[in-house]
Amino acid sequence: MSKSFNALKLAEEQIADLDLQLLKRKLRITSSPCDSKVLIEERELKAFCSNDYLGLANHPEIANAWSEGAQKYGVGSGASHLISGHSIAHELLEKRLAAFQSHHLPKPRTLFFSTGYLANLTAITGLVRLASPGNASIYSAKLNHASLIDGVRLASAQTNAVVTLFDHTQLDSLIDALKKDTRPFKLIVTDGVFSMDGDLAPVTELLAIAEQYDALLMVDDAHGFGVLGKQGHGILEQKNICSDRIIYIGTLGKAAGVSGAFICAQDSFIEWLIQKGRPYIYSTATPPAIAHALLKSLEIIETDEGKERRTHLDKLIDIWQKEMHFSAWKKISSSTPIQPLILGSNANALLAAQLLDDAGYWIPAIRPPTVPVGSARLRITFSANHSEDDLRALINTLQSIEQQVIEKSF
Template sequence: MDDFQTALADLQAQHLLRQRRIVDGPQGPLLQVDGKSYLAFCSNDYLGLANHPALLAAAQAGMQQFGMGAAASALISGHSAAHEMLEQELAAFVEMPRALYFSNGYMANLGVIAALTGPGDTVFGDRLNHASLIDGARLSRADFKVYPHGDTATLARLLAKCHSRRKLVVTDAVFSMDGDIAPLAALLDLCERHDAWLLVDDAHGFGVLGTQGRGSLRHFSLRSERLIYMGTLGKAAGVAGAFVAASDNLIAWLLQRARTYMFTTGNPALLATAASASLKLIAAEPWRRTRLQELGAYLHQALRGLPWPLAASITAIHPLLVGDNQTVQALAQLLRAQSVWVPAICPPTVPRGTARLRISLSALHTEAHIDQLAQALGAAATALTRTAP
């Protein structure tokens, strides 16, 4: 126990000790946190659907029809008509042959990688991939090769030297802490040339990118049997869960071998009915994606002149690159004192020396909200300058 106490004290000294905050009420640009109202730029509710009346009504209807809990794994009795319908709708939405609904994106990535690869195979991953892709590769017991962020030339060399029976390239589509987009067309071309699969984690692109929000594959107009697509339903879609879409045979294999699907209780059917309603809104209301683009451009203009750069992004994620842990934590605290909540992101979530404020936009934000953020950041920058040694 002393070891843990010492380790926690060390995290505290490095300004790396994480804390939870208690949110009271639904998601939105304004949040009640620990009994206080905040203007929030911290949520992944990019399209503003998490509290949409149509989703609430669909969940209530699903609860009335199917009850509260699924009560069993999908392979026993936990796969309802609502789940089946959602899988068919998801496959059609992302223009893939078949889809499989998972409890969440982390479990989906772990399940897919371990079901497709093992000892003697090789997984290749971008250095800035999400933890679920990294953990999935490690747990698979396949060889794991990491290439520098977005470096397709290095990946090409690694693939050319690889003689494994199975090769799997795994990448975020939109990188969750940077807001940039992977070179998916180049990655798919490499996979085609070197007989590899490409697993695309589109957690932050699904609903946001592509025509009708159909995701990063539609954004780049990509189609291939080598593609495996993972999308989440707890971010832009505003509900919960995740799905994997791929060829019929590959999904059939996951149904038999993805342990994180086989050995867990199914998500409540009411979540599936709500997700079905969300898909309809995502396709029918393009103004939400247009609004994100407008707000992103406005944000970059509003934050000009700060001592820290705002990374370029066409997604809903806009990191303000601060650098050291102590400064970014102090900056976040000064913002909270002004009733503005922007999360400070520190290592190991991001590389050392790249601590940042992760500004997440929602279609429900306004220019006035961004002006308030800019004013708060300006005041915080002045305060930090005065207290600097």
């Protein structure tokens, strides 16, 4: 075997450096379905860390629909959508998703993607290409998800678009920047629900700003779709918003319980992305069996069962807010199933996660660069499959673990 060459040495050294900083990530292998309890290395752990908010990832009706779709359409699509991969299952799903937003986006049309990452890359890079190079501005919330950040960076590199970051809790700087902006194309990009803090974007205010300064507003509602709104249609339903300048992104691997994502917007915007959205054009289409399964998932989200699951989630959130108290850890108030606990240091977050594991819980430590330096945390998420007793047992365990972490940190 040849000795280590330079690139390999660099990789080994930098991985070791991540380990020293307590920033090295590790995979854990599950051997059971995604649910409120999972098997990891033959141990059953209570999981409070997935994004399966409605508890649909292991729903028997959706699993049966997936199987039915595989029997009907096979297990692969064979090509990109624009070659031969666009199935009637994809078409039906896109029409159903457009109907979800029909009260919030005039004449909506939808594109389905295999991941939210691809959807965000396509939307941002494709839309910015409406302007000639150097004539576009992108305004991106500082705490946006990595896929939005990467989409903004790629769009800027491709088109020389000017990028401005803004604090979604303080919009004065955004307004000041837009007042001075003379470029003909402007795009404001924000998460709907910020994935690490669980707070909602001020979409009503952002839309008013977009209208005043003739900008598009792109909302990535990955953690709101299926959860927010009476029918689970997301943050636009929750805030009762309707506008033709909104580009709406929804994820289907979280509350919807399956896989994929979609862009929903005015027909002309979607047609443009079909023509110029490179990730869409050059990606093999998602297997149609998945689209078939998602039709069942959307049906559940809108029916009484979906409403009952959202009502139960609201009850869990209320219990957490009223009964979970800490002496040192910072609890961020959130009206969503995302409930962060800020511990500060990487060491404290890792210790707390290990103590939770010892107690039979799976809640990983979240560290930089996912969150800002000094704000390492436990990101606790609720599922409609958690019972009230499950949550109260977690509360008791966390209160005990907090004291252990405090004692060991001195």
